[in-house]
Amino acid sequence: MTTVNALSEVAALMGDPARAAMLSLLMDGRAHTASDLALAAGVTAQTASGHLGRMAEADLLAVRAQGRNRFYRLASPDVAHAIESLMALAGTRAQPASRTAAWRRDPDLRFCRTCYDHLAGQVGIAVTDSLTQHGHLEPKGARDWKLTPSGELFCARVGVDLPGARQASTRHFARQCLDWSERRPHISGALGSAIADTFFKKGWAEKLRRGRTVRLTDSGRRALSRDFGAAI
Amino acid sequence: MTTVNALSEVAALMGDPARAAMLSLLMDGRAHTASDLALAAGVTAQTASGHLGRMAEADLLAVRAQGRNRFYRLASPDVAHAIESLMALAGTRAQPASRTAAWRRDPDLRFCRTCYDHLAGQVGIAVTDSLTQHGHLEPKGARDWKLTPSGELFCARVGVDLPGARQASTRHFARQCLDWSERRPHISGALGSAIADTFFKKGWAEKLRRGRTVRLTDSGRRALSRDFGAAI
């Protein structure tokens, strides 16, 4: 009973078009102002405020007041994961081509994007596949990976901040996240986030100003080939 | 824009309390009848029918008509995954106690009964499992089996009237029939009927005067163990 209510309440929150539009925007992992989200959802500020308040109340969103702005972001990686898996479902559905979302066919977005705070798309999958194929990651349970000793060495060599990742003891360390465009799991969790940070810090990848699309730089391509043994 | 619609449409389907209750029940991975799901959701059959139709239309559920029942199940592991990740957001608790019809709990009926003209229940499943595990039956298409050469020999040895079964050219020969109580396919079609006939003719099983319940005799138990290698 309670579990059912919990399921329907959370799903119903995501099930409104305006709120879904806001959540989609927030999937870039950044914090956005209420105005921004109202614009994205195509509703007035009052309406957006109501939606945002409800989602924050339900712990789907976290709020931070800054001056006269209020910044909203996804409350946790779990929220992002749930949204991603719903999107994967939606992608499965056979739809008339004319109604298919333009951005779902966007090749850049399919190639590389942020999924909350880690990498997704072909690049995210390439990184994940490299780690598993070289024995750095091993399946653990139904939805996690385990970092092997060789994986620890690899992270140290490439410059992934493992100690920092381990500090976030509250979140999953090496979580599987279903990629909606590739339809296979990529690495998320603290380790996925640390890997993404490495990509951005070393200039291997850059977030575009708008949207979730990430551009892989030339040095990023070289790093993928040299360090990960991945051909992209 | 359509992407948002896709997300919100899927989420909205899961966001109704009645539909969420149905999905929760279906999370056991088994197929359930529309009546079962209506009961679980606490709504009437008409209302449930509407919900189930919508979820099937959206490819969240798969349907299989079986006699006058319609069995619904989750369309794919991805659906289960999405539901699970939504449940994770609000914390998981115990499942609601399912109220099932009295006859469904009748242990004798669950043990052995006729399903039209063939055997169902634990005995029907035991027979079917024996045939498949010994290589006598092989899957053929989505809803049929194929009798292998070793299966032909086995039938001859046990005394199943194969020529008679083959004469009924109008009906399926070795059909899969979803077992109501075991929720797994058992053998039906002309071959299933011929096998059941053998059970009754040899005194391995007896139909009770009323209802569909079938009693397995002592010699039937021995035959199951000796000829089928099944422990009941």
Place this chain on the structure above:
DNA sequence: TCAATGGTTCGGCAGATGCCGAAGTATCAT
């Protein structure tokens, strides 16, 4: 053949909810 059962469709009703205009609060700029 006829009744019982499982399931669906249709139509109308009632409650839920999303929407915006108007008004109110807090912060910033001048």
Place this chain on the structure above:
DNA sequence: ATGATACTTCGGCATCTGCCGAACCATTGA
């Protein structure tokens, strides 16, 4: 102070949609 900006609360309206009664179809069992 005064005005502008960002955001929220309130109230009423329109729509949506879930619900059930009634009727209908298909299969089954006798």
